[in-house]
Amino acid sequence: MAKPRLAVFKFASCDGCQLSVLSLEEDLLILDEAVDIAYFPEASSNMQPGPYDVALVEGSISTPEHIHQIAAIREQSKVLITIGACATAGGIQALRNWADADHFTKVVYTNPEYIESLSTSTPVSEHVKVDFELWGCPIDKAQLRHVLSDLLAGVMPRLPGQSLCLECKRQGHACVLVAKGEPCLGPVTRTGCGAICPAMGKACYSCFGPADLSFPHDREQANAASLAERFTTGLMMSEDEIRRRFQLIYSYMSPFKEIGRRDEEQER
Amino acid sequence: MSSRTIHVDMVARVEGEGALNVELEGDAIRHVQLNIFEPPRFFEAFLQGRHFSEVPDIVARICGICPVAYQMSAVHAFEKLFDVGIDPEVRRLRRLLYCGEWIESHALHIYLLHAPDFLGFDSALEISRTAPDVVKRGLRLKKVGDAILKTLGGRAVHPVSVCVGGFSRVPSKQALTKLLDDLHWARDAAVETVHWVAGLEFPDFDLPYTFAALKHGEEYPFNEGNIAVSGPDDDVLIPVAGFEQHFEEHQVAHSNALQCHYHGKPYFVGPLARLNINHGRLHPLAASTLAIAGLALPLTNPFHSIVARAVELLEAVVEAIDIIEGYTPPDRAAADFKVRAGECMAATEAPRGVLYHRYVVDADGLVKEAKIVPPTSQNQTRIEEDIRVLLPSVIDRDNAEVAHACERVIRCYDPCISCATHFLRLTMSRH
Numbered sequence: 001m002a003k004p005r006l007a008v009f010k011f012a013s014c015d016g017c018q019l020s021v022l023s024l025e026e027d028l029l030i031l032d033e034a035v036d037i038a039y040f041p042e043a044s045s046n047m048q049p050g051p052y053d054v055a056l057v058e059g060s061i062s063t064p065e066h067i068h069q070i071a072a073i074r075e076q077s078k079v080l081i082t083i084g085a086c087a088t089a090g091g092i093q094a095l096r097n098w099a100d101a102d103h104f105t106k107v108v109y110t111n112p113e114y115i116e117s118l119s120t121s122t123p124v125s126e127h128v129k130v131d132f133e134l135w136g137c138p139i140d141k142a143q144l145r146h147v148l149s150d151l152l153a154g155v156m157p158r159l160p161g162q163s164l165c166l167e168c169k170r171q172g173h174a175c176v177l178v179a180k181g182e183p184c185l186g187p188v189t190r191t192g193c194g195a196i197c198p199a200m201g202k203a204c205y206s207c208f209g210p211a212d213l214s215f216p217h218d219r220e221q222a223n224a225a226s227l228a229e230r231f232t233t234g235l236m237m238s239e240d241e242i243r244r245r246f247q248l249i250y251s252y253m254s255p256f257k258e259i260g261r262r263d264e265e266q267e268r
Numbered sequence: 269m270s271s272r273t274i275h276v277d278m279v280a281r282v283e284g285e286g287a288l289n290v291e292l293e294g295d296a297i298r299h300v301q302l303n304i305f306e307p308p309r310f311f312e313a314f315l316q317g318r319h320f321s322e323v324p325d326i327v328a329r330i331c332g333i334c335p336v337a338y339q340m341s342a343v344h345a346f347e348k349l350f351d352v353g354i355d356p357e358v359r360r361l362r363r364l365l366y367c368g369e370w371i372e373s374h375a376l377h378i379y380l381l382h383a384p385d386f387l388g389f390d391s392a393l394e395i396s397r398t399a400p401d402v403v404k405r406g407l408r409l410k411k412v413g414d415a416i417l418k419t420l421g422g423r424a425v426h427p428v429s430v431c432v433g434g435f436s437r438v439p440s441k442q443a444l445t446k447l448l449d450d451l452h453w454a455r456d457a458a459v460e461t462v463h464w465v466a467g468l469e470f471p472d473f474d475l476p477y478t479f480a481a482l483k484h485g486e487e488y489p490f491n492e493g494n495i496a497v498s499g500p501d502d503d504v505l506i507p508v509a510g511f512e513q514h515f516e517e518h519q520v521a522h523s524n525a526l527q528c529h530y531h532g533k534p535y536f537v538g539p540l541a542r543l544n545i546n547h548g549r550l551h552p553l554a555a556s557t558l559a560i561a562g563l564a565l566p567l568t569n570p571f572h573s574i575v576a577r578a579v580e581l582l583e584a585v586v587e588a589i590d591i592i593e594g595y596t597p598p599d600r601a602a603a604d605f606k607v608r609a610g611e612c613m614a615a616t617e618a619p620r621g622v623l624y625h626r627y628v629v630d631a632d633g634l635v636k637e638a639k640i641v642p643p644t645s646q647n648q649t650r651i652e653e654d655i656r657v658l659l660p661s662v663i664d665r666d667n668a669e670v671a672h673a674c675e676r677v678i679r680c681y682d683p684c685i686s687c688a689t690h691f692l693r694l695t696m697s698r699h
Contacts, residue, residue, distance in 0.1 A: 014335075045384070
């Protein structure tokens with residue numbers, strides 16, 4: 001039987017998630033035996049055309065050309081997996097979705113007319129069907145291994161979406177929110193990073209995005225509004241401080257999106 | 269005159285996406301344009317209005333390969349403005365964190381991205397089919413760098429502990445000591461790496477380059493120093509605060525990255541520049557290993573960058589060992605300071621070269637203005653000039669070979685296009 005064909009694509013991103021593929025270390029050589037790495041420009045000059053069995057997509061859709069490219073990738077790929085916050089949720093550069101993008105271009109470039117960019121940075125799922133999403137900024141290598149092993153075994157992967165607090169408590173860290181009074185986003189953040197910020201004595205800034213509490217029941221969102229309320233009444237944070245806290249890497253994802261916009265809602 | 273056009277979709281084994289555009293009319297070169305099409309991400313714009321304390325975690329996201337460099341240039345800038353006294357042990361830990369990044373980034377480039385060019389392969393995975401031990405050594409070296417980053421910062425990509433004033437938490441002596449066995453292995457592996465790459469076959473390509481790198485009184489530069497620019501006689505020393513008076517960024521239509529010049533001319537940053545300017549400050553083991561390898565300094569052939577990178581890999585490993593062996597945890601992970609309004613600049617040595625940051629902050633600590641000059645935008649024009657020099661010698665070959673020769677020059681610079689956009693589909697037309 002022919003080996004499954006794997007492709008790795010990049011859109012707007014920092015390269016950190018596909019670097020996680022190269023950082024699989026000895027497992028990279030095992031992966032190379034198990035699959036045919038057909039397209040991975042960062043690793044190889046030999047770029048083979050599709051179709052592919054599995055496409056890993058890094059980066060957000062942020063130029064007019066991207067929209068056509070992602071559609072072509074979808075057509076050529078049996079399974080399409082987004083890797084990381086940019087591809088899955090628009091990434092940190094989705095902050096421009098809330099700003100005057102023309103202004104943004106002028107801040108960085110003296111001749112904005114040379115720059116071809118969409119006014120928004122959007123998740124891949126807004127353009128094509130995505131079969132599985134890997135969260136994280138960056139993704140966690142253990143989760144990537146898990147997902148690739150599942151796919152090679154012929155099963156659709158499944159990863160936990162529960163709140164980071166469970167992992168943090170299991171590791172026995174003092175609660176950063178309760179004990180230190182810092183605006184920890186752990187209660188509303190998806191597990192997966194390994195609770196590294198609380199382990200470092202720091203408040204979680206949600207690099208894994210909003211928790212998804214839907215499994216095993218219906219889709220249920222983390223209660224970000226309640227946590228924001230706690231920041232207001234308990235930590236005396238200003239509306240702008242709260243907005244900045246929720247509007248960082250996942251500014252374009254519900255329910256963080258709504259927290260970021262609620263001052264505007266009130267004005268209306 | 270004969271007319272041909274070549275399109276190669278993307279230059280491989282670089283970080284990020286771009287293109288090279290070469291136009292020839294007969295034997296005359298019309299244009300050489302390094303065309304960075306990696307989309308802009310507008311970091312300097314969305315930093316405005318953010319609190320200085322948020323900046324290290326934001327700027328890390330510019331680059332997944334050198335996030336520590338971005339965090340370091342940022343915190344050093346703010347610490348100058350707020351006049352923060354950094355504990356000497358915390359300062360050493362920051363050097364250790366930087367060692368981790370240099371080790372993982374240099375091992376990645378030497379073994380996975382660059383070596384295939386010298387050995388005639390498309391990828392390191394192909395090398396591993398005939399020489400698995402070489403590739404395994406590279407992957408394990410990378411892992412040693414990643415382990416340092418993980419111990420100090422929680423993870424290798426976008427570590428989380430760096431903050432203005434120090435770290436959110438510092439490691440125990442025991443946690444660092446655990447790294448020593450692997451680092452001792454890495455020291456031998458890095459020496460072998462220097463000898464291995466020094467024995468590769470290099471094209472003749474020596475040019476009278478202008479090099480720029482940080483230079484520090486006693487240390488091989490990571491975090492501090494003046495910017496030294498190589499001259500015909502002595503190096504010119506420029507304080508970091510004067511960077512923008514000497515180095516200017518320009519926008520060109522063919523690239524999403526701004527190009528940076530030194531008094532209107534291209535210059536060269538990165539391992540080759542650093543080694544030429546700072547070889548006198550190498551650790552004795554790195555200096556003697558380089559001497560045995562038999563290359564005379566200064567190195568003026570960009571293909572020797574792989575050797576410079578290997579020497580720096582060794583330098584980072586031995587420095588990491590020294591720091592860990594001498595480590596006593598500081599009393600406090602971060603120093604106290606008072607926020608004040610003003611403008612601040614800092615430059616540190618990212619794996620790929622000088623990384624300059626400037627911020628203007630208000631009395632509340634909110635960023636009003638941010639400017640970031642990454643190494644790849646500084647090397648961009650230098651790469652274009654190198655390709656102009658290369659072309660006449662390869663012009664008689666077929667298009668695929670010309671393209672491959674150009675790509676090889678580009679990869680010597682280890683361009684990080686993700687950083688610079690603010691790299692590579694290759695188009696070549698012959699008229």
